[in-house]
Amino acid sequence: MQFFQAFIHDGQKATLQTITTDDLSAGELLIRVAYSDINYKDALAYQPHNQIIRQYPQTLGIDLSGTVVASQDPQFKKGDQILATGHGLGVSQGGGYAQYARIPASWAMPLPPNMTLETAMVFGTAGLTAALCINALMQAGMTPEQNPKILVGGATGGVGSIALQLLENAGFSNRIAVVRTPDQQQQVRDLGATATLALDELPKGKALSRQQFDYAIDPLGGSFTSSLLPSMRYNGAVALCGNAAGTSLPLTVFPFILRNISLLGVDSVSAPTAQRQKAWTALAKLKPVPFQKISLADLPQALNDHFTHHPVRTVVSMT
Ligand SMILES: C=CC(=O)SCCNC(=O)CCNC(=O)[C@H](O)C(C)(C)COP(=O)(O)OP(=O)(O)OC[C@H]1O[C@@H](n2cnc3c(N)ncnc32)[C@H](O)[C@@H]1OP(=O)(O)O
Ligand SMILES: NC(=O)C1=CN([C@@H]2O[C@H](COP(=O)(O)OP(=O)(O)OC[C@H]3O[C@@H](n4cnc5c(N)ncnc54)[C@H](O)[C@@H]3O)[C@@H](O)[C@H]2O)C=CC1
Numbered sequence: 001m002q003f004f005q006a007f008i009h010d011g012q013k014a015t016l017q018t019i020t021t022d023d024l025s026a027g028e029l030l031i032r033v034a035y036s037d038i039n040y041k042d043a044l045a046y047q048p049h050n051q052i053i054r055q056y057p058q059t060l061g062i063d064l065s066g067t068v069v070a071s072q073d074p075q076f077k078k079g080d081q082i083l084a085t086g087h088g089l090g091v092s093q094g095g096g097y098a099q100y101a102r103i104p105a106s107w108a109m110p111l112p113p114n115m116t117l118e119t120a121m122v123f124g125t126a127g128l129t130a131a132l133c134i135n136a137l138m139q140a141g142m143t144p145e146q147n148p149k150i151l152v153g154g155a156t157g158g159v160g161s162i163a164l165q166l167l168e169n170a171g172f173s174n175r176i177a178v179v180r181t182p183d184q185q186q187q188v189r190d191l192g193a194t195a196t197l198a199l200d201e202l203p204k205g206k207a208l209s210r211q212q213f214d215y216a217i218d219p220l221g222g223s224f225t226s227s228l229l230p231s232m233r234y235n236g237a238v239a240l241c242g243n244a245a246g247t248s249l250p251l252t253v254f255p256f257i258l259r260n261i262s263l264l265g266v267d268s269v270s271a272p273t274a275q276r277q278k279a280w281t282a283l284a285k286l287k288p289v290p291f292q293k294i295s296l297a298d299l300p301q302a303l304n305d306h307f308t309h310h311p312v313r314t315v316v317s318m319t
Contacts (some may be wrong), residue, residue: 005318006098007299011056012048014303017295024092024102031082031103033066035121036096037300039158040244043306045090046299054092056134060299061316062089062269063124064096064103065117073105083109083120085128085192086269097296099318109276114285121315122288126158129268131279132215133159133239134166136264140215140237144171148214153178153199154189154244159219161189161289161312164192166282167242176213191289191312202227207252208259213238221244229255229263237298241266291315 003023007014014138020028045052045060047205053060065083068076076082083218085177087107089095094102111120134142142148150167154160155177167175177193179185203209211233218225219242226249271279273299291313294302302314 002100004099005296006059006094007061007296009045009053009058009060014046014060014300016299019051019098021100021102024100025308027093027102027107028071028105029082029103029108030070031064031066031067031084031108032069033096033099033101033318034066034117035236035318036061037063037121037124037126038302038306038310038316039063039125040242040306041125042090043303046143046303049244052091054088058090059094060090061096061098061100062091063121064089064101065111065115065120066101069100069168075105076108081117082108083111083117085125086107097299097316102172109273109280112280113285114311115280118315122313123162123283123286124158124289125268125311126313127162127283127286128271128276128279129219129266130159130163130166130217131269131282132172132271132275133147133163133241133266134282135275135278136239136266137174137215137217137237140262140264140306141235142172142215142237144173146214147174148172149174149176149212149233151176151178151213151216151222153217154191154219154242155191155193156312157186157244158313159242159310160217161188161191162283162286163217164188165286165289167315169208169282169285170194177218202231207254210283212258218242220245222248223250226250229261232259232261234259237262237264239264239266241268289313293317302316
């Protein structure tokens with residue numbers, strides 16, 4: 001029996017506790033976790049009485065990377081390096097904020113070649129989601145040859161910043177980042193934006209506005225999406241993946257029926273394996289975005305701060 005540290009939510013609060021491998025969830029793979037990370041969803045899950053966690057007590061952390069200690073599945077063997085994101089991690093089954101985790105083999109992916117366990121968590125669910133958004137837009141017709149104007153929301157955060165990097169790598173040269181404050185302009189240019197748009201520059205409350213953007217990656221939702229859709233160019237598409245700015249969508253039908261705009265939903269949590277593999281292959285070609293590294297003991301402060309100020313990405317080291 002192995003004693004180790006895990007960050008566990010009891011419904012009211014989350015604390016660092018000592019548990020054993022006997023306390024872990026069911027699954028074919030026992031993983032010695034090397035790294036996890038902080039996503040927007042982790043910060044939501046840290047709140048008391050949140051709607052993210054489906055079963056208490058729960059070890060938090062929707063992502064993990066690590067090494068297989070024991071496997072009851074022929075696809076994996078002791079010593080393999082893997083990553084896992086989404087599915088039930090930190091929601092219905094023990095997650096990545098622990099030194100060990102037990103997970104179903106179907107949730108694990110071999111670490112892509114040329115990627116370290118640390119880099120995998122610099123990208124994590126945020127990177128996977130960014131890549132899925134871009135793949136969805138390319139499926140909808142987006143190509144570098146069109147030189148499309150692509151708007152990226154939430155660019156100082158995980159999904160948006162990694163989307164900027166992926167777009168640059170894929171040859172898209174017109175990358176416009178949405179900023180909330182003037183001091184974010186230089187930050188998002190350093191992260192890969194070629195131009196910026198202030199959040200309040202999009203006309204509000206209009207059925208249709210001047211056509212400005214061909215494609216958009218939207219981790220914000222809410223009033224942002226409502227004002228974005230009327231500003232999309234004919235045949236444009238928006239990949240909607242988040243709700244950082246809100247969950248309600250006051251809309252008219254006109255962008256859809258008069259400009260042929262597509263609103264594409266993107267989910268990373270239950271994305272099929274083939275889509276994940278394609279996404280991680282693209283992520284493996286990127287340089288890491290800026291990140292801070294913290295320990296399990298630093299989680300309460302970092303999760304508390306997440307909605308007010310945080311580095312682009314945070315990696316959580318288990319050692
Ligand atoms: C990495 C991803 C992200 O960051 S996404 C943003 C994070 N947000 C969430 O994960 C959403 C968490 N869930 C909620 O906020 C709420 O459950 C809700 C607003 C989505 C719905 O709330 P409501 O009170 O209307 O319904 P229920 O909670 O009773 O759920 C109804 C039905 O939906 C299923 N469901 C709930 N959450 C999820 C989820 N995250 N993914 C997929 N399905 C979900 C739930 O099981 C219920 O289905 P049923 O078949 O009736 O059991
Ligand atoms: N569909 C999916 O599978 C996934 C969805 N998401 C969602 O995407 C969103 C972004 O996630 P992360 O990049 O991890 O978050 P993050 O916290 O790293 O970044 C959030 C970004 O949104 C901006 N922002 C926050 N509130 C805002 C507001 N009111 N108006 C305008 N901008 C605002 C921040 O400045 C930052 O740039 C979240 O809503 C998250 O739940 C994230 C990953 C997976």
